[in-house]
Amino acid sequence: MAKKTSLYEYAWRLPLILWQGLFFVGPLLLMVAMSFWLVRNYRMEPDFVFNNWDRMLSRDYFWNAYFVTFWRATLAAILASVLAFPASFALAFRASDTVRRWAVFFLIVPFFTSYLVRIYAWQVLLAESGPLNAIIGFLGLGPFTMLNSGFGAMVGYMTLVLPLVVILQTFSLAAIDKSLIEAARNLGANPRETLLRVIVPAAKVGLIIGFVFAFILSFGDFVSPFYLGGSNPPTLSILIVDTTKSGQQWPRAAVVAVMMIATLFVVAFAAVAAAYRKRS
Amino acid sequence: MRIGSAISWVYVAALFAFVFAPIVTSMVFSFNSDRFPTVPLGEFTTHWYETAFSRPEVWTAFRNSLIVAASAAVFSTALGFATAYTDFRYGFRFKNAYLALALLPPTIPLVILGLAMLAWLARLGLSGTLPGIIIAHTVMGAPFAMAICRLRLQQMDSALEAAAWNLGASPWRAMRTVVIPFCAPAIISAYCLTAAVSFDEFIVAWFVSGLNKTVPVMILEILQGNVDPQINAIGTVVFLTSMTLVILAQLLILRKTSS
Amino acid sequence: MSHSKITLTRRGLLASAAGAALSAPMVNRAWAADPVTINMLAWYGHAEPDVVEEFEAENNVKFVPKYYAGGDNMLALIAQSPPGTYDIILSDAEFVQQLNAAGYIEEMDASLFPFDDFYSAYQKFPGHWTDDQLWSVMVRFGLLGVSYNTDALTAEEAMSYNAFWNPKVTGKVGHFDWHLPNMGQMSLLMGNRNPSPFDISEDAWEAVQEKTLSLKPQVGGYFDYGGTFSSLKNGEMLAMCGIGDWITGVLQKDGAPVASVIPQEGGIQFTESYSIGKGSTKQELVNKFIQYMLSPRGQLRSIQMAAYPALSPTKSGWKAIQEANPAEAERSGLIEGHAQSPIRLLEEQRVFFRDIPQQQSLEDWNDFWSEYKTA
Numbered sequence: 017m018a019k020k021t022s023l024y025e026y027a028w029r030l031p032l033i034l035w036q037g038l039f040f041v042g043p044l045l046l047m048v049a050m051s052f053w054l055v056r057n058y059r060m061e062p063d064f065v066f067n068n069w070d071r072m073l074s075r076d077y078f079w080n081a082y083f084v085t086f087w088r089a090t091l092a093a094i095l096a097s098v099l100a101f102p103a104s105f106a107l108a109f110r111a112s113d114t115v116r117r118w119a120v121f122f123l124i125v126p127f128f129t130s131y132l133v134r135i136y137a138w139q140v141l142l143a144e145s146g147p148l149n150a151i152i153g154f155l156g157l158g159p160f161t162m163l164n165s166g167f168g169a170m171v172g173y174m175t176l177v178l179p180l181v182v183i184l185q186t187f188s189l190a191a192i193d194k195s196l197i198e199a200a201r202n203l204g205a206n207p208r209e210t211l212l213r214v215i216v217p218a219a220k221v222g223l224i225i226g227f228v229f230a231f232i233l234s235f236g237d238f239v240s241p242f243y244l245g246g247s248n249p250p251t252l253s254i255l256i257v258d259t260t261k262s263g264q265q266w267p268r269a270a271v272v273a274v275m276m277i278a279t280l281f282v283v284a285f286a287a288v289a290a291a292y293r294k295r296s
Numbered sequence: 297m298r299i300g301s302a303i304s305w306v307y308v309a310a311l312f313a314f315v316f317a318p319i320v321t322s323m324v325f326s327f328n329s330d331r332f333p334t335v336p337l338g339e340f341t342t343h344w345y346e347t348a349f350s351r352p353e354v355w356t357a358f359r360n361s362l363i364v365a366a367s368a369a370v371f372s373t374a375l376g377f378a379t380a381y382t383d384f385r386y387g388f389r390f391k392n393a394y395l396a397l398a399l400l401p402p403t404i405p406l407v408i409l410g411l412a413m414l415a416w417l418a419r420l421g422l423s424g425t426l427p428g429i430i431i432a433h434t435v436m437g438a439p440f441a442m443a444i445c446r447l448r449l450q451q452m453d454s455a456l457e458a459a460a461w462n463l464g465a466s467p468w469r470a471m472r473t474v475v476i477p478f479c480a481p482a483i484i485s486a487y488c489l490t491a492a493v494s495f496d497e498f499i500v501a502w503f504v505s506g507l508n509k510t511v512p513v514m515i516l517e518i519l520q521g522n523v524d525p526q527i528n529a530i531g532t533v534v535f536l537t538s539m540t541l542v543i544l545a546q547l548l549i550l551r552k553t554s555s
Numbered sequence: 556m557s558h559s560k561i562t563l564t565r566r567g568l569l570a571s572a573a574g575a576a577l578s579a580p581m582v583n584r585a586w587a588a589d590p591v592t593i594n595m596l597a598w599y600g601h602a603e604p605d606v607v608e609e610f611e612a613e614n615n616v617k618f619v620p621k622y623y624a625g626g627d628n629m630l631a632l633i634a635q636s637p638p639g640t641y642d643i644i645l646s647d648a649e650f651v652q653q654l655n656a657a658g659y660i661e662e663m664d665a666s667l668f669p670f671d672d673f674y675s676a677y678q679k680f681p682g683h684w685t686d687d688q689l690w691s692v693m694v695r696f697g698l699l700g701v702s703y704n705t706d707a708l709t710a711e712e713a714m715s716y717n718a719f720w721n722p723k724v725t726g727k728v729g730h731f732d733w734h735l736p737n738m739g740q741m742s743l744l745m746g747n748r749n750p751s752p753f754d755i756s757e758d759a760w761e762a763v764q765e766k767t768l769s770l771k772p773q774v775g776g777y778f779d780y781g782g783t784f785s786s787l788k789n790g791e792m793l794a795m796c797g798i799g800d801w802i803t804g805v806l807q808k809d810g811a812p813v814a815s816v817i818p819q820e821g822g823i824q825f826t827e828s829y830s831i832g833k834g835s836t837k838q839e840l841v842n843k844f845i846q847y848m849l850s851p852r853g854q855l856r857s858i859q860m861a862a863y864p865a866l867s868p869t870k871s872g873w874k875a876i877q878e879a880n881p882a883e884a885e886r887s888g889l890i891e892g893h894a895q896s897p898i899r900l901l902e903e904q905r906v907f908f909r910d911i912p913q914q915q916s917l918e919d920w921n922d923f924w925s926e927y928k929t930a
Binding site (some may be wrong): 031129143150235 | 334371374407411468
């Protein structure tokens with residue numbers, strides 16, 4: 017039996033290995049290799065030198081961009097998790113199944129509108145002479161400078177990640193065994209204790225996954241820091257684009273990319289470890 | 297408790313307002329005459345739609361996008377289904393590595409994927425071509441297709457397939473007559489969703505596309521160029537296209553779960 | 556049974572919708588015989604209808620553009636594409652030498668182009684010729700100075716690059732995101748005029764960097780073409796470094812309160828030139844297009860280009876704009892003897908050709924720019 021089915025089995029298993037090997041692992045490995053190449057007269061030449069690593073990692077601008085990006089992504093992940101939680105809580109515990117299903121459907125909708133178009137809409141909305149400041153002006157306040165700042169970029173990150181974080185949190189909260197909460201109440205726990213000692217630990221995996229996705233997406237985003245943050249300061253993604261634009265310095269862009277991927281892996285593994293540690 | 301619940305619904309409403317603010321404003325501005333809109337709004341106009349869709353390159357971009365989305369969705373769905381079935385049916389050594397390979401692409405920042413893809417595809421002579429974009433979008437879409445198909449397979453009684461084998465059907469025949477029909481709604485919704493993902497993707501496409509621009513790349517170029525509300529007009533049409541695909545997918549899932 | 560019926564109708568709907576979507580453009584726009592496509596690599600706007608529609612209609616061609624921002628970006632794009640991808644390349648004049656050195660462009664036939672019609676200062680543009688071999692033909696140019704919001708700064712205040720440090724524009728100074736024009740202006744502010752703001756010693760370069768870094772607290776953002784345009788228009792930025800009339804000219808027509816001046820420290824001239832891409836199979840058509848763009852008809856379109864206006868290097872171009880649009884000729888000084896005439900500014904050493912750094916490498920300048928952005 018096993019022998020007879022092996023052809024069949026491999027027919028289903030191999031396509032992914034071949035395709036992702038050729039078109040996902042291949043490109044990434046090439047990029048790692050490229051980070052050791054040289055550029056002469058705007059042409060890349062295969063080589064094995066550490067010049068690019070040396071150069072990028074010894075430059076202040078790389079580390080400035082690195083810390084800005086890391087800090088902003090962390091802030092975005094915390095903010096998204098905190099902002100999403102009350103809404104996810106309401107959807108998970110106070111909504112009927114139908115309401116919850118529709119809410120999730122409407123949270124999926126934004127993924128199918130162009131992110132660029134949404135950012136452009138924010139650019140218009142947040143402008144100094146734009147609609148939001150006009151409304152604030154009626155109240156006798158403002159105008160506030162919202163674009164070309166960390167605030168602008170953060171609005172963009174929230175646009176990108178908030179719906180996803182709410183969905184993930186809602187699913188993990190809704191999956192909690194309700195009798196657990198009942199039991200806590202019956203044992204005399206107040207709502208706050210129930211929340212912190214029963215609900216949050218039980219939904220830990222979903223909450224952490226939401227946090228990690230928010231971090232990953234914000235860390236790699238190019239559009240918000242560019243069009244709402246005014247590249248002031250640039251993030252790592254902007255640095256990558258700038259570096260490829262200027263004089264074909266792909267090997268240096270590859271160095272930045274490898275550093276980014278390494279960071280994301282470390283964060284993701286740390287989070288997964290935290291999520292599954294001491295699982296009760 | 298009553299008040300607490302009222303407050304929490306107000307909060308949910310506010311969150312949805314934030315999420316939908318840019319979507320709604322972009323639609324409103326697409327019919328607004330001002331180039332840099334503010335309140336009060338300008339006059340109603342269809343000018344931006346007329347300007348955008350009188351440009352042949354916008355039509356070419358739509359054609360490119362449709363070709364890319366339709367093809368990438370076929371490949372993503374096929375790959376996703378095969379992978380989901382493998383995960384569902386078989387255990388083997390290095391299965392974790394196999395699953396990592398299947399699920400990692402969404403964690404790689406798009407700018408990096410774009411850079412790596414362009415370098416790689418250029419070596420294969422595929423940069424700047426539609427097949428190049430299709431390949432890139434297939435890599436990105438396959439994990440989503442896999443997740444959808446895997447969820448559906450979870451609902452299948454695994455004894456069903458085994459029963460077919462015991463009745464003398466070859467695995468291929470069992471696949472054709474039992475597994476695929478059972479998964480049909482998931483396969484169709486995976487197709488629609490991956491098509492929608494591809495239809496919206498712009499960063500990797502921007503790196504890879506060269507002179508063959510897709511619609512979102514075109515939007516990016518307007519944003520880098522003369523920045524006008526044509527973006528909203530094109531965006532609204534893209535939104536309606538993607539939503540049609542999503543709703544079709546949703547209907548198919550609901551129809552199947554209710555039957 | 557009812558299920559399959561529904562599926563059928565849905566499928567039918569989807570198919571016919573897709574069919575309609577695909578066929579609509581073909582029905583709406585019944586083009587004549589398939590036009591020849593010419594791939595153009597250029598700054599934004601050069602293949603838009605207001606520039607090329609007449610030539611496209613007369614010659615049954617269609618331009619397919621790839622737009623870039625900045626010469627380094629252009630070189631990178633060419634390097635990433637197979638040879639022969641681009642038929643015509645609009646490049647910044649100072650990058651022609653590099654295009655040539657890298658073998659990206661074809662030699663051109665000088666007899667095809669009306670160099671007699673050029674003002675003498677532009678006839679033998681630096682880097683466009685090697686001995687008598689021609690590699691690129693200048694088609695337009697413009698001047699870069701201080702661009703500002705006229706509600707925020709007065710014309711007198713704007714007459715020096717020090718305007719960018721004015722407290723009235725704190726946090727509202729934008730940069731066009733390319734090192735060359737910005738650093739050139741900073742170099743002029745530091746008094747590097749002889750021989751050129753781009754030919755400076757290491758010490759002078761250090762001083763320029765230090766001065767530039769002191770501007771950082773004033774800076775609100777770094778913008779591409781689109782961002783520069785909209786942030787000046789909607790008042791997000793009140794002064795802009797590294798640009799000139801090519802942006803504010805368009806905004807003025809739109810009624811925005813912005814202007815550009817050549818300050819007392821001097822201005823920078825950007826120059827745009829056409830070259831033929833190496834391996835292009837459409838060289839004859841490209842030559843014809845360049846001839847068209849240098850003719851009075853083409854120069855009129857170039858001077859009044861919708862994306863960004865520019866000046867004309869030809870005598871017949873000046874005449875054409877004086878007749879067709881006297882107000883524009885007056886505004887941009889395209890009149891011989893005019894106080895703001897670009898020829899006069901050049902002769903009086905009030906403008907300098909933009910160039911690549913002579914004593915440092917492009918990379919050094921570029922590197923500093925990255926550093927400045929994250930500072």
